[in-house]
Amino acid sequence: MSLGEFEIIRRYFDRRGTGAAAWRAEPDAERGVLLGIGDDAAVIDPDGPLVVTTDMLVEGVHFLAGMAADALGYRALAVSLSDLAAMGAAPRWALLAMSVEQAEARWLERFAAGFFELADRHGVALIGGDLTRGPLTVTVQLIGTARGGRFLTRAGGRVGDDVYVTGSLGDAAAGIELLSRRAAEDHTEDPPFRAREADWARAALEARLLRPTPRVAEGLALAEVASAAIDVSDGLLADLGHLCEASACGAVVELEKVPLSRALLEVFSRDAAQAYALGGGDDYELCFSASPADAERVREAVRDSRTEVHRIGRLTQGGGVVCMRDGHGVAPPRRV
Amino acid sequence: MSLGEFEIIRRYFDRRGTGAAAWRAEPDAERGVLLGIGDDAAVIDPDGPLVVTTDMLVEGVHFLAGMAADALGYRALAVSLSDLAAMGAAPRWALLAMSVEQAEARWLERFAAGFFELADRHGVALIGGDLTRGPLTVTVQLIGTARGGRFLTRAGGRVGDDVYVTGSLGDAAAGIELLSRRAAEDHTEDPPFRAREADWARAALEARLLRPTPRVAEGLALAEVASAAIDVSDGLLADLGHLCEASACGAVVELEKVPLSRALLEVFSRDAAQAYALGGGDDYELCFSASPADAERVREAVRDSRTEVHRIGRLTQGGGVVCMRDGHGVAPPRRV
Numbered sequence: 283m284s285l286g287e288f289e290i291i292r293r294y295f296d297r298r299g300t301g302a303a304a305w306r307a308e309p310d311a312e313r314g315v316l317l318g319i320g321d322d323a324a325v326i327d328p329d330g331p332l333v334v335t336t337d338m339l340v341e342g343v344h345f346l347a348g349m350a351a352d353a354l355g356y357r358a359l360a361v362s363l364s365d366l367a368a369m370g371a372a373p374r375w376a377l378l379a380m381s382v383e384q385a386e387a388r389w390l391e392r393f394a395a396g397f398f399e400l401a402d403r404h405g406v407a408l409i410g411g412d413l414t415r416g417p418l419t420v421t422v423q424l425i426g427t428a429r430g431g432r433f434l435t436r437a438g439g440r441v442g443d444d445v446y447v448t449g450s451l452g453d454a455a456a457g458i459e460l461l462s463r464r465a466a467e468d469h470t471e472d473p474p475f476r477a478r479e480a481d482w483a484r485a486a487l488e489a490r491l492l493r494p495t496p497r498v499a500e501g502l503a504l505a506e507v508a509s510a511a512i513d514v515s516d517g518l519l520a521d522l523g524h525l526c527e528a529s530a531c532g533a534v535v536e537l538e539k540v541p542l543s544r545a546l547l548e549v550f551s552r553d554a555a556q557a558y559a560l561g562g563g564d565d566y567e568l569c570f571s572a573s574p575a576d577a578e579r580v581r582e583a584v585r586d587s588r589t590e591v592h593r594i595g596r597l598t599q600g601g602g603v604v605c606m607r608d609g610h611g612v613a614p615p616r617r618v
Numbered sequence: 619m620s621l622g623e624f625e626i627i628r629r630y631f632d633r634r635g636t637g638a639a640a641w642r643a644e645p646d647a648e649r650g651v652l653l654g655i656g657d658d659a660a661v662i663d664p665d666g667p668l669v670v671t672t673d674m675l676v677e678g679v680h681f682l683a684g685m686a687a688d689a690l691g692y693r694a695l696a697v698s699l700s701d702l703a704a705m706g707a708a709p710r711w712a713l714l715a716m717s718v719e720q721a722e723a724r725w726l727e728r729f730a731a732g733f734f735e736l737a738d739r740h741g742v743a744l745i746g747g748d749l750t751r752g753p754l755t756v757t758v759q760l761i762g763t764a765r766g767g768r769f770l771t772r773a774g775g776r777v778g779d780d781v782y783v784t785g786s787l788g789d790a791a792a793g794i795e796l797l798s799r800r801a802a803e804d805h806t807e808d809p810p811f812r813a814r815e816a817d818w819a820r821a822a823l824e825a826r827l828l829r830p831t832p833r834v835a836e837g838l839a840l841a842e843v844a845s846a847a848i849d850v851s852d853g854l855l856a857d858l859g860h861l862c863e864a865s866a867c868g869a870v871v872e873l874e875k876v877p878l879s880r881a882l883l884e885v886f887s888r889d890a891a892q893a894y895a896l897g898g899g900d901d902y903e904l905c906f907s908a909s910p911a912d913a914e915r916v917r918e919a920v921r922d923s924r925t926e927v928h929r930i931g932r933l934t935q936g937g938g939v940v941c942m943r944d945g946h947g948v949a950p951p952r953r954v
Binding site: 316317321322323324325326327328331332333334335336337338340342343344364365366368369371375377378379380381409410411412414415416417419421423424425426428433435436437511512513528 | 652653657658659660661662663664667668669670671672673674676678679680701702704705707711713714715716717745746747748750751752753755757759760761762764769771772773847848849864
C-alpha cells in the first residue's frame with residue numbers, strides 16, 4: 283500500500299492523536315513543545331543553552347539495502363543521541379527528514395516503532411520533519427539541553443589527563459564481519475563458519491551493531507567531571523585523534539587496557555578483537571578525558587548507569603595517537 | 619577534484635577560520651553561538667521560544683539534475699526561511715545535511731556561495747551539519763526565535779477574517795513551464811516560443827523560480843497582527859486549504875483579486891496566469907488571515923518591506939476553499 287505524506291505523518295509519526303485535532307497543534311507543555319507536528323515549523327520552549335546535531339544515513343553507504351525497518355528507525359536516532367551524549371547534553375526534541383522510494387505502510391509502521399522505542403526511552407519528542415520521495419535516506423536533527431549551561435567538547439583535554447572509554451569496543455565491527463560472512467554463506471552448501479562460533483556470542487555482536495546503546499546517561503553524568511569527550515563512531519584511534527586535534531595534544535593508548543567483550547573474545551582471537559576495537563566504529567561508546575585527580579569522581583559519575591568505564595591511556599604533549607603494549611610503542615593491530 | 623568530508627567543511631562551510639583554531643570552537647557570542655562547527659554537536663544560547671523546521675530537497679524530485687550549484691544552495695535555505703517566515707519567526711541558526719555523489723571542489727564552492735548569500739542576508743549562522751556520499755540531496759534544519767514569544771500558526775484563522783497574500787503568485791510555476799519549453803526547443807531547429815515572449819518577462823519569471831525571496835521581514839511584521847499564516851509552497855488553493863483545515867473553517871477566493879505580476883501577464887493569457895497563481899507552488903509568498911478590523915494594521919506591518927499585500931478573500935463557515943468570479947462561484951481555472 284502506498285500512502286501520501288500527510289497520511290503517513292498522521293498515522294505513524296503524529297502521536298498526539300488523529301484527525302483535525304492533531305492539526306490544531308495542542309501544546310505538549312510537559313515536554314517543552316509549544317507547537318508540534320503539522321504546521322510550517324515547530325515551536326519549543328528551552329530553558330537554557332541548546333545542543334544541536336544532525337546525522338544522515340544513506341542506503342548503501344551507512345546501511346545495507348534491505349535493513350530491517352525497525353532497526354533503521356532505531357539506529358537513525360541512536361546516532362544522534364550518541365552525539366548529544368558526547369556533549370554531555372540531555373536530548374529533548376527531534377526532527378526527522380526522510381526520503382523513501384515508496385511509502386509502504388508495513389515498512390513505515392516498523393520504522394516508526396524502532397524510532398519511538400528509543401525516543402520514548404530517552405524522553406525525546408518528535409516535533410516535525412519532512413517526508414519526500416527519493417532514494418532511501420534518513421536524517422535526524424536532535425536538540426538537547428545543556429544542564430546548568432554545562433557541556434562537553436572535544437577541545438577541553440589537557441596534557442596528563444587520563445583517557446577513558448565506556449563499555450567495550452569492537453563488537454559492532456565484528457558484527458559487520460559476521461553478517462557479511464553469513465551473507466556469503468547463503469551462497470554455499472556447507473557453511474564454513476557457523477559451527478565454530480557460539481550462537482550467544484554471534485547474537486550479542488550483531489545486536490551491538492543493529493541496536494547500539496547510546497551512552498546518554500553516562501554523558502550527562504560525565505559533563506560534570508570530564509575535560510573532553512567524543513563518541514566512538516569512526517573507530518577509537520580516529521575519534522581519539524579528533525579529540526587530540528581539538529585539544530592540541532597527543533595520546534598514548536595501552537592496548538591491553540582497551541576493553542573487549544566476552545562475546546568478542548569468544549568468536550575472535552585477541553589480536554583480531556583488538557583490531558576491531560581500535561579501528562571499528564559503530565559501537566557508539568564514549569571516549570573521554572579527565573584529570574587524574576578526578577579518577578574517583580569519574581567512577582562515581584557512571585556508577586548509577588552500571589556501565590563500566592576503563593582507563594585506556596593518557597593525553598600527551600603532541601605526537602598523535604600512539605599505541606603501547608607492555609610499555610613499548612607498537613603499530614596498531616590491523617584487522618585480520 | 620574530490621575532497622574528504624573534513625576538508626570540505628573546513629574549506630567551504632566553516633567560516634570562522636582555518637586549521638586547528640577552527641576546531642577549538644571559538645564562540646560567536648554575538649550570534650548566540652556558544653559552539654559552532656567541528657564538534658559532535660553545536661551549542662546555541664536562545665533567549666526565548668524557538669521555532670524549528672526542516673526541509674529536504676532531492677535531485678530529480680525537487681530539482682532537476684544539473685541545477686546550478688549556487689541556485690541549489692540558495693534554494694535549500696530559502697525553502698526553510700519561508701517556513702519560518704510563515705511562523706512569524708526570526709531565523710538564527712542552520713544545520714546542513716547533504717549527500718553528494720562526488721565532492722567536486724568547484725561545485726561545492728558555488729553551492730556554499732549560494733547558501734551563504736542568503737544566510738548572510740538574514741543573519742543566519744551555519745552551526746553544523748553532516749556531509750556524506752550518496753545521491754544528491756540537501757536537508758536544511760533552521761532554528762529561529764519567536765520575538766516576544768509570539769508566533770503564527772495555520773490554526774488561528776476565524777470565520778470572517780480577511781485572507782491576504784504577499785507579492786504576486788504564479789511566476790515560479792510559469793518559470794518551470796518556460797524552462798521546460800526551452801529544454802524542448804533545444805531539440806528543434808526553429809524554436810516556436812522564443813520570439814513570442816519578451817526577454818525581460820521570461821527572465822523575471824525564471825528568476826522567481828530559481829531565486830525565490832522568502833518573506834522573512836514580512837512574516838516577522840505580520841506576527842503582531844495576522845490570525846493565521848502559511849507559506850505558498852504547494853499552490854495557493856492547496857496551502858489555503860491547509861490553513862482552513864487547521865483553523866476549522868472554509869474560504870472564498872475572489873479570482874480577480876489574486877495578484878499577478880506584469881511579467882506573468884506579458885507571457886501568458888489571464889486565464890493561464892490565474893491557473894498558475896492558484897495551482898502553482900514555489901513562489902514562497904505568504905498567505906495569511908487577519909481580522910477586518912486590523913486591515914490598516916496589516917498595511918502598516920508590511921510598509922517597511924515595500925512588499926505589496928493583497929486581500930484576496932475571506933474565511934467562511936466550512937465548505938473548503940471556493941473560487942468566485944464577479945460574485946459567482948466558479949471552478950478553479952486549470953493550467954492550459
